[in-house]
Amino acid sequence: MKKLFLIVSCLLYSILSFAQDTTSDTYTLVTYNVENLFDADGVAIYDDYRPTDEDGNPHYTKEDILTKIQNAVRVLKQYNEGKGPDVLAMVEIESDFTQGDEQSAEDFLEKYESTTLENMLGEDFNEKIADLPSELLLLKGMTEEGMWNYEMSAGKSRIGKDGEPETVQKTVTYSRFPIAHEKTKIHHLVRARPILETWINVQGHELVVFNNHWKSGAGSWEMEQVRHQNAEVLRARLDELLAEDPDLDIVLAGDFNSDYNQSHRYDFEKTAVNDILRSTGDEERVADGNTEYVYNLWYDFPIGERGSDTYRGKWGTLMQMMITSGMYDDEGLQYVDNSFSRGDFGFNTFSTSGEPKRWSSTFSGSGYSDHLPISLKFRVADDEVAYTNFSVNDDENWKPIEVAYSLPKDFITEEEFTAEDPRSNPAFYDEYVRATATVTSDYDFVVDGITYDVYAPAFRLNNVLSDIAGTEQTIQFYGRFAQYRGNWQFVVESPDFITVNSED
Template sequence: MSLPLLAILFMVNLLSPESQSKSKNDFTIVFYNVENLFDVKNDPETRDDDFTPAGQNHWTYHRLDAKIQHIYKALIAAGKGEFPDVIGLAEIENRWVVRRLIDSTPLSRVPYGIIHKDSPDPRGIDVALLYRKDRVKPVDFDFLRVVKEGKRQFESRDILYFSGNLDGDTVHFFVNHWPSRYGGYMATKKKRNFAARILRQRIDSILADEPAAHILMMGDFNATMNEGCLRDVLHAAQYSNVKGYDSLINLTGIWKDGAIGTLWNKGEWAVFDQFICTPSLLNGAQLKLNISRTYICREAFLLEADEKYLGIKPNRTYLGPAYHGGFSDHLPIVTVLGSE
């Protein structure tokens, strides 16, 4: 029997090693790949047939609502019992499911704004961003198309851009879900390089106008931090290797040892879900990001034993086509921006 939410949150606040008191000037940022949050209707323009009542996964309103409640529990646990200020989401089908996530859970208690646009992804999955309208004042938003024409054409999820004012400072957010590795690493790495170039071009444009801009990228990059798309194309490095104002810091270097990760594959952890920022966010005069408060949310209810490979793994919604009733195949990641 699953524990009630209040009991879960009580244990989160008592037992989590990352738990720290949050001041009113702290802004909690969460990214979560929620694993296939589809509605139950068939969209003839996308490959969503499996996530319908008659499809292979027998996706129903009951299962949809159960998953939405699970996503809420994961988000509130990542926020240490409080509503996050900015939430990046991956693998959501449309605005309707995001609206349902807010309206049918206690997230409705705070005024969340939604940034979302249907992207050309063949499966119909997108990224979205939620922001607390009482804490974050929107400035601008955009959607960067990840569409390649020509002989090797492909279409992937848009990169979502949102800028907001947080306690007097403007922060530029990017929510990413780069092309997957389905089909093999070598066959797909050029697609991720292409996405990285699109993101880097927008970053350079912002820095050209504002060299000390606060920029925070989050997402499922479908790559580890030392792969070429992140290291050589996006030019994101560990803090110790950063040189120049236009360098980017991959905050997830602290998780690179393989003992911890955001997803589990055949007995090994990997970190595909990452935060990347400009140096100004670590040494800003007012708004600062604390690396020690950047972490993977690994609460017990998000995990389960892996009987085949041993160890623990994310508690998923599906195991292949079999309904498992869990949360996601990814773990949420969290960072906190503090205003001094």
């Protein structure tokens, strides 16, 4: 039998339910790698998130932080008609390197109730606000936009001998349902962010959410061996919990820095996610009560559409969700079959490809993240629900999914682009441009006398332009105007975006 919270916890939930609508038949759990939400203290391990660059120019400023939070909130408001996810597992929240006084979400919101996030990061900015961790700033942004009244748990890193957090980032879980903070656990890992274990009371039923951010480098065997330890910690905790209660409702979520079919995609001796954690596509095995495996929800998706991030022109599945067998039985909570979804909302992806619009601190900030959010739905168990048409492990049918690029339908004309120095116009940033260029021997593009770097994520420029590089022959091209490490560039996504003009 699933264990219920203590009567006191249930009474607390009943009281809180008056303040928040709990009549919905289904609830949404989202996990989202927000791509480095750093705070406003000006202290950052990563150069890209310091307030000034190496030349002293403004870089990741308070204005950028405001834009980044507003953009993250825009994504999250796509769920539950603007109220946001019921449970939210956020990834890549900065560890606090200037830790001020500890304060609860409730105390924080009460303290800053009379001001706005914009004012906090603007005219009201002071040392106290600079000391606030980024998860509280995000909470303020979500609250102002009418999202749920969230509780929060944070997977804080250990403090090292130098007095600073051992990891640059942490995971944070928000819930509109009561969190059993006394049961929250932080599982520290080797060379990776801690795993955050959060116990949530959903209408008197326990939901356990493990929020993960494993060691990066999906294709590296060296990093895969580090992830072995990450997986061993999580698997050991699962075995401990499921030995006590095999029917416990558990969701594993976050950025595993592995693909859902890691053992098939890479020729590794052993994989963390498939061989140690035992993530599988055999849904029926898990639904029948086998606690040795967890079902990976990517198998609910069509095999040729699985992906929420891209790398070198191919889709990846670093963000994942897995569930235990308890999410299929007729007690406690249930997974809503085939409810797994990827958050492509149009505005957070590029029109030519569906790739995520990643964050940039150029000007006052733009973009969202290099990952799309993923989600599932769950409900209080219904004993009349029957699961049928189980997904199966179809790894043998999988092939690398290449990003399909189409010519941009909306673009800035060359006349518009060259009317003034485009490098000073925020309206051009990350937008597609159609222009004429010559190509240098280093495969840079020269447009209207200005030389720009070129990045081709899915092909090699020399395969297309070797015959004319270093000559005066011109090309017509479509390129996305962007900046990388201070250098202006065009991102040319496909060889079809280039036409070599005939010599007259």
